[in-house]
Amino acid sequence: MRVIYIHQYFLTPHEGGATRSYYLAKGMVDHGIGVEMITAHNKPFYDLKIIDGIKVHYLPIKYEQEYGFFKRVWSFFAFLNAAKTWIKKLPRPDYLYITSTPLTTGLIGLWAKRKFALPYLFEVRDLWPDAPIQVGAIKNPILKKFLYALEKRVYHHALKVIALSPGIADNIRKKCPDCELQIVPNFADSEVFQPKEKSPAILKKYGLKNALTITYAGAIGLVNAVDEILDLAKAAQDQALEFQFVVMGKGSHLPDLLKKAKSLELKNFIHIPFGSKNKVAEILSASDIAFISFDHLPVLKTNSPNKFFDALASGKAIMVNHKGWVHDLVKSYHLGFYYNPKKPMEALNKLENLSKNPKKLREMQQNARKLSENYFTKERAIKQILHILNPGNFAPVSNDGVYILTA
Structure with missing residues (x-):
């Protein structure tokens, strides 16, 4: 099996920050799945690195947390266009695994499905456009309507939608009742993070x-x-x-x-x-x-x-x-x-x-x-993702009720 994994903000444990995609991609590789990661970095050139078996394509799309709304939007669409170019260059995968935010990554899935009949899984880390709308970053009613329609379309055309919390899942169900939805929450590396006495x-x-x-x-x-x-x-x-x-x-x-x-x-x-x-x-x-x-x-x-x-x-x-x-x-x-x-x-x-x-x-x-x-180890999350990708080879993981708790 081959997967193209798309995450604009891919980070390794050495870099710090949100490393969910690193652990999930590494888990796929460790179980025999070929993974090519399409991401971005702030350097002015393309780079390719092999990180623990993951082929990571770094596209020269600058992004900073300090960016305002319009600079962020520019970065999102620049990454969208660059990622589409690289998907055309790479060997055809079995799946695209696309993680948001931003919601614009969903446009990559819609494009790939229409142009190449590529199925995509869409992982929802944060609810867009609800978040920027409630924060007040998006106020135009026409733009709001367009973004909500886009969100629904991205969910509807995904092979499977993966939510990171019950609250996110509940919100998606209201917008796309027929979506095949799975909850795979965040997790920690229990080897790096351990209870210790103060040193x-x-x-x-x-x-x-x-x-x-x-x-x-x-x-x-x-x-x-x-x-x-x-x-x-x-x-x-x-x-x-x-x-x-x-x-x-x-x-x-x-x-x-x-x-x-x-x-x-x-x-x-x-x-x-x-x-x-x-x-x-x-x-x-x-x-x-x-x-x-x-x-x-x-x-x-x-x-x-x-x-x-x-x-x-x-x-x-x-x-x-x-x-x-x-x-x-x-x-x-x-x-x-x-x-x-x-x-x-x-x-x-x-x-x-x-x-x-x-x-x-x-x-x-x-x-x-x-x-x-x-409930919240990387090993458990990896097993859940492997079952979603290939249910015939990997057994389901029981939630034992813990994910039923809702906001």
Whole structure:
């Protein structure tokens, strides 16, 4: 079997960031499937690399998280056109495996199906166009109508649609009731991310204290609401509580975050630059609680964020600021607690109780690792994808009810 895998933002564990496509593609290769990855990089030339058996075609399409709306759209369509050119050059595959965002990658599938009768699987990481519309990036009613029609068409013509959360799946079912839909949630590398005792060397390396530590590790963009951790840090500082708050990452809203931290005169806040998966694992090993946050929009409650699954595998308690699928898991499996950003003192009291009750904190952390091992490993996700690609050779993987939890 041969698969052309299309992901504009393909990353390896060494690079850091979202590495789902790397692990799924490597899993395919390890089971005898030939995989050619079409992606992009910010260099001004085409490049081909063989990474753990994956043939990765790097197209010279620049993209930065700091881009505004129109520069992003330009990048999306430039990648669309370049990817179509490379599909024509490569040997015919059995399937295209296309991951979004952006939704424009779905146009590649529609084109390939019409021109070459190539079947495509479409993986939905985030709901487009719901997300940019709810954020306010897209306001034109004609454009909204066009994008919703495109979304429905992409789902309808896909051989199978793969959703990363129950909330995403529910939304797709409303738009395409007849779609063949599978849920394959995000996951963590349980070898890289493991429960560990705090290391004095790691604490010293990052300038951290051996105190109750709440950490956010991920993108710092428009929809991430990372600044809400600063309000909690300010409340803790005002109460003279020896907690520390860490943010690791980069993004368009990082300057605003650092400006706010400075204006609040926070002494218990540390920013650490974006790093590889191993550096994220180090920071989590020095932490007690992971902060999982998104802006308070309905569409964002459906998300399946990498940072959450990395935190589970690392055995960290979870503090979540929105009541979506992640919150349902946190509540049902006793992983942590909800942080209402309008009532920071409530969350601060919960943190104080956990600092005085290490046994309860440890139970939450153990529950997190157990949930990760039982349901959210890369091995489990790979088995699910292999069954979707070739159900005759690979047995289905039971969900045991965990994915039924909805936003």
